[in-house]
Amino acid sequence: MNLNARILVAAFAGMLFHVAPAGAQENARSYAVLSLIGNAIHVDTVRASVGVRAPGETHHVLDIPDHVFDTTALLAANASIGQLQPGAKIVLMTTQDAELYKAQNAMFEKPEANQANRDYLIDLLKDRGVSHLVLVTKQRDNAYFKLTNGSTGTGQLEGLGFYIDDTTVLRGTESSISSRGMLGPFAYVKARLLDARTLAPVGEVKSNQSSIVVRPSSEASGMEIWDTMASAEKVDLINCLLRDAIKAAMAPLLGK
Numbered sequence: 001m002n003l004n005a006r007i008l009v010a011a012f013a014g015m016l017f018h019v020a021p022a023g024a025q026e027n028a029r030s031y032a033v034l035s036l037i038g039n040a041i042h043v044d045t046v047r048a049s050v051g052v053r054a055p056g057e058t059h060h061v062l063d064i065p066d067h068v069f070d071t072t073a074l075l076a077a078n079a080s081i082g083q084l085q086p087g088a089k090i091v092l093m094t095t096q097d098a099e100l101y102k103a104q105n106a107m108f109e110k111p112e113a114n115q116a117n118r119d120y121l122i123d124l125l126k127d128r129g130v131s132h133l134v135l136v137t138k139q140r141d142n143a144y145f146k147l148t149n150g151s152t153g154t155g156q157l158e159g160l161g162f163y164i165d166d167t168t169v170l171r172g173t174e175s176s177i178s179s180r181g182m183l184g185p186f187a188y189v190k191a192r193l194l195d196a197r198t199l200a201p202v203g204e205v206k207s208n209q210s211s212i213v214v215r216p217s218s219e220a221s222g223m224e225i226w227d228t229m230a231s232a233e234k235v236d237l238i239n240c241l242l243r244d245a246i247k248a249a250m251a252p253l254l255g256k
Contacts, residue, residue, distance in 0.1 A: 029254075030089035032128050032196060033077045035136040036104040037189060038069030041238070042161030044143070045223070046154055057155055067094050068235065069160055069242060073136045073189075076243045080250035081134070091128050104137040108192065108201065118199055125196045132196050134253070136246065139190035139206050145182070146210075153184070160187050160238050163210075164222040170214055179214045181221035183229070186210040187241035191249040193256050203256025207249035209241040 041062040074092045081090055095101075099117055107114045107121070125133060143153030143163055152168050163184035170179050187209045193202040215225050 029132055030130040031132050031134050032091045032130045033074055033134045034093045035070040035073035036101050037136050037138050037159055039064055039101045042158055045164040047166045070094050072239045072242050073246055076246035080247050084254050130196050133194040135192045137190045139188040141188055145184045145212050157186055157188055164226050166221045166223055183213040183222045183225040185237040187245045189245040191253050193253050203253055205249040205253045207245040209245040
């Protein structure tokens with residue numbers, strides 16, 4: 001298969017290869033960074049159901065055709081690696097390969113069943129001149145949104161997205177203003193450090209970030225916030241959490 005048909009290697013401002021100081025180059029790590037987290041947004045909705053005791057839950061996946069979130073992840077990783085290991089060579093990469101996105105975690109959880117994708121990824125890395133791959137993928141975990149006096153959230157979330165809750169009543173701690181429902185953007189990230197020659201695991205870090213958006217109104221609800229929020233604001237909310245998640249993951253990951 002034509003390599004160019006499957007992969008785009010993205011060059012970003014500030015991505016220039018860095019050379020480690022003399023005497024440190026032999027054992028210095030160098031990194032390729034690939035993000036597979038940004039191809040979709042997950043929208044999980046919890047709404048009151050008429051005639052039943054428990055709220056109903058729905059899940060939708062919105063495809064993201066461009067690399068807006070993968071680019072955010074790459075630039076955040078690039079900045080963190082540069083701060084943690086000044087002079088390290090860093091190669092930032094994006095891909096359009098649907099098979100890699102689909103198998104992003106299965107390649108490591110069930111390697112025998114995903115050998116073709118693993119072989120392709122190894123082949124992709126062999127001419128990059130790096131010792132390690134930092135791979136950013138989707139993490140699946142329990143819904144968690146921190147409140148002043150606890151937390152809220154039901155079910156599980158994955159990757160990037162929004163949790164829409166029309167059942168929870170929230171009240172301000174410094175006022176009597178309350179709102180039924182909330183919108184919860186989230187970024188659930190799994191970052192892996194892998195040997196670039198073999199994909200042998202060196203380390204893995206899970207990094208979840210989430211926040212709560214509440215806008216009290218006469219028709220307050222998480223769905224109302226979602227419906228009236230501009231697309232640009234939604235993108236900004238996810239990008240902010242994704243940057244924080246990547247930054248939090250890099251120091252413990254590179255310390256492996």
